[in-house]
Amino acid sequence: MKKASIVSIGNEILSGETIDTNAAYLSSQLFSSGIPVISSYTIGDCQDSIVRRLELAADDADIVLVTGGLGPTDDDLTRQAFAKFLNVELTLRNELLEKIQQFFTSRNRQMSPKNKIQAYLPANTKAITNNLGTAPGIMFVLRSSTTTENGAEIKDKLFFALPGVPSEMKEMFERTVLPKLKTFTTEQTVIALKLKCFGAGESTIAEKLGDLMQRNRNPLINCTANYGVVTLHIIAKAKDKKTAKEMVEKDKKSLTKLLGKLIYGSGEQTLAQVVGEKLAQKKMTIAVAESCTGGLLAKLITDIPGASRYFTHGWVTYSNAAKVKELGVPADLIEKNGAVSSEVAQAMAEGARKKADADIAIGITGIAGPSTDNSQKPVGLVYIALASNDICQVERFTFSHDRNFIRPITCQTALNMIRLKL
Amino acid sequence: MKKASIVSIGNEILSGETIDTNAAYLSSQLFSSGIPVISSYTIGDCQDSIVRRLELAADDADIVLVTGGLGPTDDDLTRQAFAKFLNVELTLRNELLEKIQQFFTSRNRQMSPKNKIQAYLPANTKAITNNLGTAPGIMFVLRSSTTTENGAEIKDKLFFALPGVPSEMKEMFERTVLPKLKTFTTEQTVIALKLKCFGAGESTIAEKLGDLMQRNRNPLINCTANYGVVTLHIIAKAKDKKTAKEMVEKDKKSLTKLLGKLIYGSGEQTLAQVVGEKLAQKKMTIAVAESCTGGLLAKLITDIPGASRYFTHGWVTYSNAAKVKELGVPADLIEKNGAVSSEVAQAMAEGARKKADADIAIGITGIAGPSTDNSQKPVGLVYIALASNDICQVERFTFSHDRNFIRPITCQTALNMIRLKL
Numbered sequence: 109m110k111k112a113s114i115v116s117i118g119n120e121i122l123s124g125e126t127i128d129t130n131a132a133y134l135s136s137q138l139f140s141s142g143i144p145v146i147s148s149y150t151i152g153d154c155q156d157s158i159v160r161r162l163e164l165a166a167d168d169a170d171i172v173l174v175t176g177g178l179g180p181t182d183d184d185l186t187r188q189a190f191a192k193f194l195n196v197e198l199t200l201r202n203e204l205l206e207k208i209q210q211f212f213t214s215r216n217r218q219m220s221p222k223n224k225i226q227a228y229l230p231a232n233t234k235a236i237t238n239n240l241g242t243a244p245g246i247m248f249v250l251r252s253s254t255t256t257e258n259g260a261e262i263k264d265k266l267f268f269a270l271p272g273v274p275s276e277m278k279e280m281f282e283r284t285v286l287p288k289l290k291t292f293t294t295e296q297t298v299i300a301l302k303l304k305c306f307g308a309g310e311s312t313i314a315e316k317l318g319d320l321m322q323r324n325r326n327p328l329i330n331c332t333a334n335y336g337v338v339t340l341h342i343i344a345k346a347k348d349k350k351t352a353k354e355m356v357e358k359d360k361k362s363l364t365k366l367l368g369k370l371i372y373g374s375g376e377q378t379l380a381q382v383v384g385e386k387l388a389q390k391k392m393t394i395a396v397a398e399s400c401t402g403g404l405l406a407k408l409i410t411d412i413p414g415a416s417r418y419f420t421h422g423w424v425t426y427s428n429a430a431k432v433k434e435l436g437v438p439a440d441l442i443e444k445n446g447a448v449s450s451e452v453a454q455a456m457a458e459g460a461r462k463k464a465d466a467d468i469a470i471g472i473t474g475i476a477g478p479s480t481d482n483s484q485k486p487v488g489l490v491y492i493a494l495a496s497n498d499i500c501q502v503e504r505f506t507f508s509h510d511r512n513f514i515r516p517i518t519c520q521t522a523l524n525m526i527r528l529k530l
Numbered sequence: 531m532k533k534a535s536i537v538s539i540g541n542e543i544l545s546g547e548t549i550d551t552n553a554a555y556l557s558s559q560l561f562s563s564g565i566p567v568i569s570s571y572t573i574g575d576c577q578d579s580i581v582r583r584l585e586l587a588a589d590d591a592d593i594v595l596v597t598g599g600l601g602p603t604d605d606d607l608t609r610q611a612f613a614k615f616l617n618v619e620l621t622l623r624n625e626l627l628e629k630i631q632q633f634f635t636s637r638n639r640q641m642s643p644k645n646k647i648q649a650y651l652p653a654n655t656k657a658i659t660n661n662l663g664t665a666p667g668i669m670f671v672l673r674s675s676t677t678t679e680n681g682a683e684i685k686d687k688l689f690f691a692l693p694g695v696p697s698e699m700k701e702m703f704e705r706t707v708l709p710k711l712k713t714f715t716t717e718q719t720v721i722a723l724k725l726k727c728f729g730a731g732e733s734t735i736a737e738k739l740g741d742l743m744q745r746n747r748n749p750l751i752n753c754t755a756n757y758g759v760v761t762l763h764i765i766a767k768a769k770d771k772k773t774a775k776e777m778v779e780k781d782k783k784s785l786t787k788l789l790g791k792l793i794y795g796s797g798e799q800t801l802a803q804v805v806g807e808k809l810a811q812k813k814m815t816i817a818v819a820e821s822c823t824g825g826l827l828a829k830l831i832t833d834i835p836g837a838s839r840y841f842t843h844g845w846v847t848y849s850n851a852a853k854v855k856e857l858g859v860p861a862d863l864i865e866k867n868g869a870v871s872s873e874v875a876q877a878m879a880e881g882a883r884k885k886a887d888a889d890i891a892i893g894i895t896g897i898a899g900p901s902t903d904n905s906q907k908p909v910g911l912v913y914i915a916l917a918s919n920d921i922c923q924v925e926r927f928t929f930s931h932d933r934n935f936i937r938p939i940t941c942q943t944a945l946n947m948i949r950l951k952l
Contacts, residue, residue, distance in 0.1 A: 136546025183743075
């Protein structure tokens with residue numbers, strides 16, 4: 109089986125300024141393509157150190173993926189390090205220079221002279237088009253020979269350099285690198301499937317699955333959690349695609365039976381996507397009225413391209429006056445019960461539904477912290493109301509952790525309430 | 531100057547399931563303590579690979595920090611790898627075993643026989659107490675000699691193994707490792723300062739700084755960029771704190787002179803924080819009316835604890851009808867100019883300002899993509915209006931990249947407009 113190694117380049121990673129999400133993204137993508145990452149290296153903007161990491165990575169792996177260091181400034185040294193590693197010169201590629209110039213002219217901007225360096229690539233390497241930025245990627249195949257008992261074995265090693273900007277890196281990886289890797293690794297098939305769950309914790313789900321989660325099982329079932337979303341990875345290895353696929357499908361059925369409505373989707377689906385698809389299918393509309401989540405729920409809903417089909421109105425009524433004036437929440441209701449109350453959440457949802465003339469509306473009020481001015485109402489107390497044509501349901505939650513956790517978990521919980529309603 | 535290297539251990543990192551936030555945390559802590567991290571390694575749960583990484587890390591660095599692999603299960607191999615690296619046996623430490631047993635009894639739980647391994651440490655190493663979990667850390671000093679022109683130089687190298695669970699790791703690091711490191715690295719002081727800029731790209735800023743960014747300069751000036759925010763790191767090394775501080779201050783002055791209003795803050799400050807502080811200071815209020823950003827601007831403003839002092843109202847008017855009904859944008863204005871136009875942005879900002887009775891209001895309308903239905907109006911075209919008591923300024927932007935970049939960069943740009951206005 110082919111193995112990969114990742115080299116992340118940038119002082120900003122070593123200084124802790126940037127969390128290396130690129131390595132995690134690539135690892136996950138490679139893992140589900142059946143190419144295990146067996147090591148990764150992080151190094152600063154220093155040419156010799158980069159060259160040394162390329163050597164170390166190539167010792168371990170058949171595929172070396174480098175991210176970062178392709179920018180236009182003097183501390184971007186991946187191009188130079190690749191040239192030194194290959195012992196070749198950097199050469200100007202006119203077609204790349206034209207593309208970079210076009211990038212700027214199409215945006216009515218002047219190209220900085222610094223950007224010219226991005227059109228230089230090591231001789232005998234291939235450029236990877238960057239559709240989102242100015243830095244082209246680099247690709248080459250290194251023929252390497254390993255001496256074994258039966259003589260020298262020739263092995264190709266694939267090298268890729270991708271930009272450090274996550275959006276550019278991902279676009280390039282999915283469009284060009286991944287298809288290339290799939291033709292390069294053929295001897296074993298790995299099929300992976302992710303099931304996405306919401307409504308129970310990791311340990312509860314693990315208990316429900318029991319023996320299915322044994323470490324030496326094939327398919328292997330892994331479990332990860334993020335802001336209440338639990339992802340189950342089913343990873344089947346087999347000699348051929350058909351067998352692996354059947355194994356995955358069989359496990360998918362077992363898990364669906366065990367977990368029921370806890371499973372909301374598969375692959376990379378988010379709750380906002382699933383809810384959006386259902387709303388679009390049913391030609392229903394939704395409006396949201398937020399207090400403590402401050403626009404985050406609207407943001408999550410409109411993260412999805414095409415959300416305008418079902419999302420029309422959102423209110424962030426942070427003050428009591430805004431709740432009264434914009435949503436028609438009765439002032440005495442707030443006075444009597446407090447802004448963080450079941451009654452106010454309900455009035456917000458109903459007001460939003462009426463004003464937006466929507467099929468469904470959400471009202472959220474709660475205490476995101478860091479502090480609370482009411483000892484009866486702790487940080488993390490949240491009311492979520494869902495108003496629809498028949499009924500308004502209100503649920504009370506007490507979430508743990510801090511503001512940065514309470515706000516997203518509240519929004520995910522609201523999306524899950526909509527999902528179950530639909 | 532002492533340098534550090536980080537080794538992160540765990541299959542879950544290499545498979546992309548877990549993002550390695552431990553390495554980022556340690557890097558950042560060490561960086562601001564004047565101990566640069568010069569490399570980091572990630573490796574799976576394999577004893578020989580771990581040993582090899584310890585060797586590589588010790589080649590580069592004076593301090594080696596290992597996280598992960600101290601759990602009780604069979605794939606936790608850091609203890610064994612440390613023993614092999616030191617060529618010693620693992621020995622049972624009775625005092626550790628007692629502590630682990632106590633950990634379980636105090637929680638009314640039965641200790642699993644598997645946990646006993648956590649009381650074994652390589653001979654001649656020191657345990658680091660774990661106040662939050664069962665895995666003790668490990669520490670030892672390795673005397674290593676380097677042959678130089680003037681003969682052999684004896685150098686101590688410090689090794690630490692910390693648990694992979696972030697809360698346990700951080701508690702242990704701050705309580706025991708950091709104080710130890712501060713006594714270990716005394717010969718040089720490093721003072722670092724971050725200046726945060728917005729309004730020009732990395733390359734433009736680098737051009738303005740010219741020679742100041744030379745790689746061998748002291749202070750060293752590094753530059754990183756994230757969603758339009760350019761961070762300049764000034765890192766001064768000197769024999770004493772006073773000198774280093776003066777060097778940083780001198781550079782700060784030069785940069786401030788060169789960059790002027792491009793600098794919006796320092797340290798970890800965000801644009802939303804700086805804007806919020808200014809609004810609170812001036813006792814002014816703000817309202818936002820968003821279309822393409824769908825609530826993200828309100829979310830960024832309300833990320834800041836205490837935002838209720840200045841933020842009261844937000845609207846997400848995603849549909850034209852919502853713009854007309856909620857903000858009073860004239861319907862014929864939308865018909866004549868289109869929803870994505872300077873006129874509509876202005877009407878949104880003015881409508882929001884009036885309805886919220888706020889001092890300042892923002893109106894945003896644009897095309898976040900992935901597609902546009904008007905060939906005259908490309909993806910990335912955004913109008914941002916800022917209404918205040920004297921004037922309504924509208925700016926037109928064409929942002930590159932995709933929806934996931936256009937939306938945040940739009941919000942940051944709007945926050946920057948508010949900052950400059952204030």
